[in-house]
Every structure is written in structure tokens, then in C-alpha cells.
Amino acid sequence: MxxxxxxxxxxxxxxxxxxxxxxxxxxxxxxxxxxxxxxxxxNGGLMTPSDASPWNSPGIVKQLGKMLFDRNSTLKINPSAIPSIVGWGVRFLANSTYERHKANMISNIRIARLSLGVLRRIRETETLNYDQTTCGTMRVFPRGGRMSAFLEMCREMEEWGVQFEVLNQDKILQKEPCLRAVIDRYVGAVIFPDDESGDAxxxxxxxxxxxxxxxxxxxxxxxxxxxxxxxxxxxxxxxxxxxxxxxxxxxxxxxxxxxxxxxxxxxxxPIIPVKGYSVTVALNGWNGGPTRPVMDDGYHAMMVPMGDQLRMGGRAEFTRYDTRVDAKEGQRILNDILKILPALSSHIDPRTALNWSGLRPMTPxxxxxxxxxxxxxxxxxxxxxxxxxxxxxxxxxxxxxxxxxxxxxxxxxxxxxxxx
Ligand SMILES: Cc1cc2nc3c(=O)[nH]c(=O)nc-3n(C[C@H](O)[C@H](O)[C@H](O)COP(=O)(O)OP(=O)(O)OC[C@H]3O[C@@H](n4cnc5c(N)ncnc54)[C@H](O)[C@@H]3O)c2cc1C
Incomplete structure (x- = not known):
């Protein structure tokens, strides 16, 4: 055909x-x-069935109010985008009940796990080079953060095949020694051994x-x-x-x-564009960074090793089809990562960083x-x-x-x- x-x-x-x-x-x-x-x-490069929980988790209405008025929030709505997102937004919120959210999460897990299986099968027969990592991802939680609520969600996801392991500070350092300078910030971490990453x-x-x-x-x-x-x-x-x-x-x-x-x-x-940003820096041979993707749940920041580069990303902006790159957003992302990985600053040249933005095609x-x-x-x-x-x-x-x-x-x- x-x-x-x-x-x-x-x-x-x-x-x-x-x-x-x-x-x-x-x-x-x-x-x-x-x-x-x-x-x-x-994009972030994460190949993560563990990230299957849709953004509209129960309780999102309360958080939205707070996020929209916080200058450092990872979420922004450009007023000019409001008319185009009202209908979508109503459906987004309608999907934030416990039952709807869980059903959507299970659908996401199913496709994502199928995806991982298919990808592994492709790798068996084809030679692919896309700067992949295959040793899981780690999410670290600051003191006073939402680690226990997150663990509840992990236990729900586990029923659908998403494996996870809880790490204390010592184990975090065994896996990711690069976090030594800031380890006291963290109460613990969760590692998802099946997750992967790579340059999309x-x-x-x-x-x-x-x-x-x-x-x-x-x-x-x-x-x-x-x-x-x-x-x-x-x-x-x-x-x-x-x-x-x-x-x-x-x-x-x-x-x-x-x-x-x-x-x-x-x-x-029912798809609208939701803008996000990433910053990619050359590591110039430095190998003191993370060996797998690490997400800091407090800063909503992530760093993903990609060959001799480190990619960092985040932010969600409702701004219609505007793909202009805002260097300030890139700087904010980099600053958050430097709080987690201060040693990075002496090995990179931010002037040569790749600042990028893209539009996530989001369903409600x-x-x-x-x-x-x-x-x-x-x-x-x-x-x-x-x-x-x-x-x-x-x-x-x-x-x-x-x-x-x-x-x-x-x-x-x-x-x-x-x-x-
Ligand atoms: C900051 C950021 C971080 C992200 N991180 C991750 C992550 O870590 N893990 C993950 O799984 N996902 C991530 N995503 C989401 C992921 O990047 C997207 O879901 C994915 O790229 C969408 O792929 P796509 O092929 O549907 O769309 P696209 O990659 O946008 O492809 C659509 C194609 O259609 C073409 N096109 C559009 N209109 C026309 C036209 N009229 N005529 C001809 N061609 C046209 C475009 O040129 C484009 O090549 C991230 C997204 C962003 C913005």
C-alpha cells in the first residue's frame, strides 16, 4: 500500500x-x-515511562493559582493565548479528577512501556547512534518536598510495570557522585532502572x-x-x-x-502548543557530571548527559505558536542546574550554549x-x-x-x- x-x-x-x-x-x-x-x-531527551503521570494531577487547580502568580514559576500563560486555550483548559481541568488522571496515566504507561520494548527490539537488529544512556533516571527530592506523595504515585505506577528503587543519601552518592557538594539538600531519591535517554x-x-x-x-x-x-x-x-x-x-x-x-x-x-526551553552545553571532555539523567524535584530542573554534552530543560508556556528563543529562560534553566552541579561552571562556556525552544503538542x-x-x-x-x-x-x-x-x-x- x-x-x-x-x-x-x-x-x-x-x-x-x-x-x-x-x-x-x-x-x-x-x-x-x-x-x-x-x-x-x-527536547529533554528523556525516554521515561516513569514520567507517565499527566500534568493535570488531582489538586492542580490549587497549584495553578500559585504557579501563575509566582515570578519564578515554571508555568506561564501569555494573555494573548488565553482565548485559544479556554476550551482546551476546561477539558484539561475536567481530566484532573483522580479517576480520569489515573486512567490517562495508565494509557501513557502502556504506550511508553510498549515504546521501550519496541526500541530495544530495534536496537537488536539495527545499529543506532543517538547518544543513548540505558542505566535509568534519578529524581532527587529536597527536604520538605513532596517525596512521600511521589512515592505513593510510584507505587500506583508499579502495578502497571514501572519499577523503582528508593535511595538514601549514601546510595545517591554511590550512583551519582557529582551530587556530593549539594547532598545535604536532599532527603532521598527515586531511581527508575528501566528509563533511558538519548538525543531525539x-x-x-x-x-x-x-x-x-x-x-x-x-x-x-x-x-x-x-x-x-x-x-x-x-x-x-x-x-x-x-x-x-x-x-x-x-x-x-x-x-x-x-x-x-x-x-x-x-x-x-484537541491539541494546543505548549512551549518549553532547553539549553545544551559542550562538556569539552569533562566527565564529572551525571552518568544518567537527574531531575531535581525542587527546582523542576533536569540534566541529561548526551555524549560530550549536557542538556538541561524545562518550563511550560502557553504562548500560541511563538517559537522565539528567550535567552533569559535559558539562563534561568542553567542557573538552576548550577545550584545542583556548581562544578559545571568551570567546564563550560555559556556563550556557546545552544538555547532552544519547542512546542509540545498537548492533548487535554x-x-x-x-x-x-x-x-x-x-x-x-x-x-x-x-x-x-x-x-x-x-x-x-x-x-x-x-x-x-x-x-x-x-x-x-x-x-x-x-x-x-
Ligand atoms: C523543552 C521540551 C522538552 C521535552 N522533553 C522531552 C523529553 O525529555 N522526553 C520526551 O519524551 N518528550 C519530550 N518533549 C516532547 C517531545 O519533544 C514532543 O512530544 C515530540 O518532539 C513531538 O514529536 P512530533 O513528531 O509529534 O512533532 P515535531 O517534532 O514537531 O514534528 C512535526 C513535524 O511536522 C512538520 N510540519 C508541521 N507543519 C507542517 C506543514 N504544514 N507542512 C509540512 N511539514 C510540517 C515539522 O517541520 C516537523 O518536522 C519535550 C518537548 C519540549 C518542548
């Missing part, structure tokens, strides 16, 4: 690989000159490369202008800046831009939209929010299986999040 995958981010490229491997004739269409140049470019941009390009080895065509520097229907139930072709692209099936993986292309077909996808519930639409040959694999890299291999496998074998998507996807 001829399949056009719209979007060459980590989700689209992995989908293209899965479909091409199944023997389909795949064309990937993207407006950039290379795969993975938008949100999949410099490199991985995306590896997936696109492998897809082409299975015969896929890359149509880059090509804007998708319109998805054209032939009838109320079928897509005829996609109109692009390089002419029309015809296929038997189409997969929509345009990240935060998916709703814009779907809307003219009366498919209203948390789980992505993976599955069919009211058009028999248009499929969704989009809306992965803060977990697109974590879930890419899993959701690509689900949609490829669905298109190829009609295999049911189980309950990975929440039908309530579809407004079709």
Missing part, C-alpha cells in the same frame, strides 16, 4: 520506519530540510535513514498545504508546495500543527491521539505532549499495526479525547 506520512518529527519518522519495514511504499512529507528540526530537535534529533534522523533503506521517499522542504477529500469518507490526495501527493493512506503527524491541517476536514483535534488528557478518523484512509499519530520521544516507537508500532493488519489499538487511546 502507498502511505504518506505527514511530518518528519520523531513521531512521523518512526512511523515511516515501521510502515516501510512492513513493506509499504512510504513517502514522508515535511517542510524542513531535514527530519526532526522542530519539537523533536533539542539524532534518533529521528536514524529512523528516517532506516525508513529510506526500506524504500521510503523523503519529500523535504515541502509544505503540506491542504488534505483534500474525494468524498465525506475518503482522502484523495495532499496538496503541497511541491505538487499533489497521492497515496492509499495518510498518517497525520504534524505535532502542534496537526489541528490546523485537520480543521478544514471538520476534524477538531495526556495520552496522544493514535488511531483512525471518520475518513477511512486518514490516520492520526499526534498529540504526544511532553512524552513524544518516550512514546514514539510505541505509537508508531500501534498505528503501523492498525494500518497493516487492522490490529485493534487496545485501550491505549482514550476515545473521549477525540472530537471528530
Amino acid at each position: 502507498k502511505v504518506a506520512v505527514l511530518g518528519a518529527g520523531v513521531v512521523g519518522s518512526t512511523t515511516a520506519y515501521m510502515l516501510a519495514k512492513e513493506g509499504h511504499e512510504v513517502t514522508i512529507v515535511d517542510r524542513r530540510d531535514k527530519p526532526g528540526m522542530e519539537t523533536s530537535f533539542a 534529533h539524532k534518533f529521528t534522523n536514524e529512523m528516517a535513514r532506516l525508513a529510506t533503506e526500506f524504500g521510503a521517499q523523503l519529500l523535504m522542504k515541502t509544505d503540506v498545504l491542504k488534505i483534500v477529500e474525494s468524498s465525506a469518507s475518503r482522502i484523495s490526495h495532499v496538496s503541497t508546495s511541491q505538487g499533489d501527493v497521492y497515496a492509499d493512506a495518510y498518517v497525520l503527524s504534524l505535532g502542534s500543527y496537526s489541528p490546523i491541517l485537520a480543521r478544514p476536514l471538520s476534524i477538531f483535534l 488528557g495526556g495520552p496522544p491521539l493514535v488511531g483512525p478518523t471518520s475518513y477511512s484512509n486518514l490516520f492520526l499519530n499526534t498529540g504526544h505532549g511532553p512524552l513524544g520521544w518516550t512514546m514514539a516507537c510505541g505509537s508508531a508500532k500501534l498505528i503501523a499495526d492498525f494500518i497493516t493488519h487492522g490490529r485493534v489499538l487496545s485501550n491505549c487511546v482514550d476515545p473521549k479525547d477525540y472530537v471528530l
Whole structure:
């Protein structure tokens, strides 16, 4: 079958690989000159089923009020974005009941764990280089923080297969000696041994490369202008800046831009862009940093080793489609990390740091939209929010299986999040 995958981010490229491997004739269409140049470019790099808890945990309403008025908050809402997020926001809050949140968390865990399994299987047969770490992630908790509440959540996640281990200060230092200077700040840590990390941009390009080895065509520097229907139930072709692209099936993986292309077909996808920032510094051969990703739960800061670089990231900003990089945000992220890893300052040159921002394609519930639409040959694999890299291999496998074998998507996807 001829399949056009719209979007060459980590989700689209992995989908293209899965479909091409199944023997389909795949064309990937993207407006950039290379795969993975938008949100999949410099994200946090975490491949973390342990992070499956959606952002709208019960009690979020109270926290939101506090966060919005705190100048140092990790969450910001630009007033100009408010009209575009009201409807989405109501659904976001409606998903913050204990029951809804738990159901969404379980869906996320299922896709994320499937993803990890699929990724490991790919690594068995393909040689991939994406600066991966495979020795887990560590979350450290400051005194007076929320470690006990977090452990409760870990125990819930454990029922669904997320393993964890609690560490005291000595054990933290055995695993991550780089935290010695600030160890008294911490009451303990949780390590998730199955988590991994890696450079999502490199991985995306590896997936696109492998897809082409299975015969896929890359149509880059090509804007998708319109998805054209032939009838109320079928897509005829996609109109692009390089002419029309015809296929038997189409997969929509345009990240935060998916709703814009779907809307003219009366498919209203509940996805909005939520901006985040990252900073990447060269370590110049210094190996005194963390050996695995470390998250500080107090500063909401994370540092992820990536080859000879350290990536740090965070922040959530509702600011529509504004992708401008704000150097001040980058500096704030770096400052938080320097509080945890003061030795870093003498080994890096902040002037050469890569400051980046990207738009997380967020659904109000948390789980992505993976599955069919009211058009028999248009499929969704989009809306992965803060977990697109974590879930890419899993959701690509689900949609490829669905298109190829009609295999049911189980309950990975929440039908309530579809407004079709
Ligand atoms: C600061 C930050 C940190 C993050 N950290 C993590 C993390 O640690 N772990 C994790 O799992 N996730 C993380 N994420 C989320 C993750 O990056 C995203 O979920 C993921 O990149 C989304 O992938 P995608 O392929 O859906 O979208 P994208 O990567 O945005 O890909 C969409 C593609 O569509 C193309 N496109 C869009 N419109 C058109 C058009 N009209 N015509 C042609 N092409 C078009 C774009 O060029 C792009 O290549 C983070 C996100 C941010 C912002």
C-alpha cells in the first residue's frame, strides 16, 4: 500500500520506519530540510515511562493559582493565548479528577512501556547512534518536598510495570557522585532502572535513514498545504508546495500543527502548543557530571548527559505558536542546574550554549491521539505532549499495526479525547 506520512518529527519518522519495514511504499512529507528540526530537535531527551503521570494531577487547580502568580514559576500563560486555550483548559481541568488522571496515566504507561520494548527490539537488529544512556533516571527530592506523595504515585505506577528503587543519601552518592557538594539538600531519591535517554534529533534522523533503506521517499522542504477529500469518507490526495501527493493512506503527524491541517476536514483535534526551553552545553571532555539523567524535584530542573554534552530543560508556556528563543529562560534553566552541579561552571562556556525552544503538542488528557478518523484512509499519530520521544516507537508500532493488519489499538487511546 502507498502511505504518506505527514511530518518528519520523531513521531512521523518512526512511523515511516515501521510502515516501510512492513513493506509499504512510504513517502514522508515535511517542510524542513531535514527530519526532526522542530519539537523533536533539542527536547529533554528523556525516554521515561516513569514520567507517565499527566500534568493535570488531582489538586492542580490549587497549584495553578500559585504557579501563575509566582515570578519564578515554571508555568506561564501569555494573555494573548488565553482565548485559544479556554476550551482546551476546561477539558484539561475536567481530566484532573483522580479517576480520569489515573486512567490517562495508565494509557501513557502502556504506550511508553510498549515504546521501550519496541526500541530495544530495534536496537537488536539495527545499529543506532543517538547518544543513548540505558542505566535509568534519578529524581532527587529536597527536604520538605513532596517525596512521600511521589512515592505513593510510584507505587500506583508499579502495578502497571514501572519499577523503582528508593535511595538514601549514601546510595545517591554511590550512583551519582557529582551530587556530593549539594547532598545535604536532599532527603532521598527515586531511581527508575528501566528509563533511558538519548538525543531525539539524532534518533529521528536514524529512523528516517532506516525508513529510506526500506524504500521510503523523503519529500523535504515541502509544505503540506491542504488534505483534500474525494468524498465525506475518503482522502484523495495532499496538496503541497511541491505538487499533489497521492497515496492509499495518510498518517497525520504534524505535532502542534496537526489541528490546523485537520480543521478544514471538520476534524477538531484537541491539541494546543505548549512551549518549553532547553539549553545544551559542550562538556569539552569533562566527565564529572551525571552518568544518567537527574531531575531535581525542587527546582523542576533536569540534566541529561548526551555524549560530550549536557542538556538541561524545562518550563511550560502557553504562548500560541511563538517559537522565539528567550535567552533569559535559558539562563534561568542553567542557573538552576548550577545550584545542583556548581562544578559545571568551570567546564563550560555559556556563550556557546545552544538555547532552544519547542512546542509540545498537548492533548487535554495526556495520552496522544493514535488511531483512525471518520475518513477511512486518514490516520492520526499526534498529540504526544511532553512524552513524544518516550512514546514514539510505541505509537508508531500501534498505528503501523492498525494500518497493516487492522490490529485493534487496545485501550491505549482514550476515545473521549477525540472530537471528530
Ligand atoms: C523543552 C521540551 C522538552 C521535552 N522533553 C522531552 C523529553 O525529555 N522526553 C520526551 O519524551 N518528550 C519530550 N518533549 C516532547 C517531545 O519533544 C514532543 O512530544 C515530540 O518532539 C513531538 O514529536 P512530533 O513528531 O509529534 O512533532 P515535531 O517534532 O514537531 O514534528 C512535526 C513535524 O511536522 C512538520 N510540519 C508541521 N507543519 C507542517 C506543514 N504544514 N507542512 C509540512 N511539514 C510540517 C515539522 O517541520 C516537523 O518536522 C519535550 C518537548 C519540549 C518542548
